[in-house]
Amino acid sequence: MNYKFNDNREFDIIAVGRACIDLNAVEYNRPMEETMTFSKYVGGSPANIAIGSSKLGLKAGFIGKLADDQHGRFIEQYMREVGIDTTNMVVDKDGHKTGLAFTEIKSPEECSILMYRQDVADLYLDPSEVDEEYIKKAKILLVSGTALSKSPSREAMLKAVSLAKKNDVKVIFELDYRPYSWNNTEETAVYYSLVAEQSDVVIGTREEFDALENRTTEGKNEDTVNYLFQHSPDLVVIKHGVEGSYAYTKSGEVFRGLAYKTKVLKTFGAGDSYASAFLFALISGKDIETALKYGSASASIVVSKHSSSDAMPSVEEIEGLIAKNETISVG
Ligand SMILES: Nc1ncnc2c1ncn2[C@@H]1O[C@H](COP(=O)(O)OP(=O)(O)O)[C@@H](O)[C@H]1O
Numbered sequence: 001m002n003y004k005f006n007d008n009r010e011f012d013i014i015a016v017g018r019a020c021i022d023l024n025a026v027e028y029n030r031p032m033e034e035t036m037t038f039s040k041y042v043g044g045s046p047a048n049i050a051i052g053s054s055k056l057g058l059k060a061g062f063i064g065k066l067a068d069d070q071h072g073r074f075i076e077q078y079m080r081e082v083g084i085d086t087t088n089m090v091v092d093k094d095g096h097k098t099g100l101a102f103t104e105i106k107s108p109e110e111c112s113i114l115m116y117r118q119d120v121a122d123l124y125l126d127p128s129e130v131d132e133e134y135i136k137k138a139k140i141l142l143v144s145g146t147a148l149s150k151s152p153s154r155e156a157m158l159k160a161v162s163l164a165k166k167n168d169v170k171v172i173f174e175l176d177y178r179p180y181s182w183n184n185t186e187e188t189a190v191y192y193s194l195v196a197e198q199s200d201v202v203i204g205t206r207e208e209f210d211a212l213e214n215r216t217t218e219g220k221n222e223d224t225v226n227y228l229f230q231h232s233p234d235l236v237v238i239k240h241g242v243e244g245s246y247a248y249t250k251s252g253e254v255f256r257g258l259a260y261k262t263k264v265l266k267t268f269g270a271g272d273s274y275a276s277a278f279l280f281a282l283i284s285g286k287d288i289e290t291a292l293k294y295g296s297a298s299a300s301i302v303v304s305k306h307s308s309s310d311a312m313p314s315v316e317e318i319e320g321l322i323a324k325n326e327t328i329s330v331g
């Protein structure tokens with residue numbers, strides 16, 4: 001099954017939310033206490049997805065707020081140089097800082113992120129800084145869940161979603177759940193379900209859908225999709241780590257994507273690379289089953305590399321891995 005977009009648009013994808021800095025441990029396979037040097041990359045889930053999409057050849061734009069400092073300028077320049085339209089990235093004038101994510105790579109399986117996100121510029125995006133004329137130029141609006149965690153960014157997201165729906169722009173909701181960004185799980189579930197119910201496509205891990213449903217025990221994919229298909233979504237993608245992922249359509253089809261074998265360096269970056277390649281494949285007219293392969297292959301490449309954004313692969317790398325067909329069968 002193919003997924004239809006409004007083809008007559010200047011941008012394939014406009015992502016909205018945070019563009020930040022990742023500081024990835026250079027000496028890995030050890031705790032962060034023993035890490036002395038970190039490499040700087042652009043980070044933040046929606047920025048990573050925009051970068052991945054642009055590297056695959058999609059025309060990408062970004063709506064977000066950057067700090068008026070060296071980090072903000074680095075992010076804007078990097079994103080512009082990979083081909084992203086940054087004209088709707090506004091600069092904060094109130095002294096808010098860029099969000100930082102220090103990553104710890106204790107082992108390929110044991111990775112964590114230490115976030116510095118107190119009063120970060122991205123969460124100060126104001127609804128007045130979301131422009132209808134820009135959104136209506138896109139096939140897809142990619143919304144990141146973390147941007148719903150605080151006002152005024154929350155209202156800016158709700159405005160962006162409403163403008164997308166008004167202008168026949170597909171809303172893709174990447175749940176991107178970062179627990180420390182939220183006051184409590186009840187609040188997360190309220191805003192996640194509000195936006196998920198209005199979206200066309202919802203993408204997340206099983207744990208993130210549990211957050212959407214405010215569950216403390218693991219839910220069933222069938223229950224999740226039965227609920228969401230009573231509303232706007234017609235495609236739901238649920239990821240299960242190395243066990244692969246499932247895509248469910250409103251018309252009742254279910255597709256499974258298997259993960260590809262790789263030499264894992266770290267686990268983060270998987271979700272964002274997955275989303276960019278999955279969306280690239282859908283926009284390129286490939287069927288959903290093939291799009292799952294693109295997402296899985298892209299994730300497998302990125303988990304074998306040091307960064308999330310800079311490591312985003314080319315179409316050739318993804319197709320080369322799919323052709324080798326070395327999938328992981330667990331679960
Ligand atoms: N260890 C791994 N080896 C290869 N591919 C992986 C591995 N872990 C995850 N992936 C791929 O990345 C995708 C997304 O990973 P997942 O952990 O579910 O999401 P997130 O990174 O958003 O938490 C999976 O569906 C799978 O295809």
Ligand SMILES: O=C(O)C[C@@H](O)[C@H](O)C(=O)COP(=O)(O)O
Nearest residue numbers: 043044045268269270271272308
């Ligand atoms: O999203 C962030 O703020 C941190 C990311 O930049 C970081 O690279 C990361 O955690 C990506 O992991 P993913 O969301 O699993 O792809």
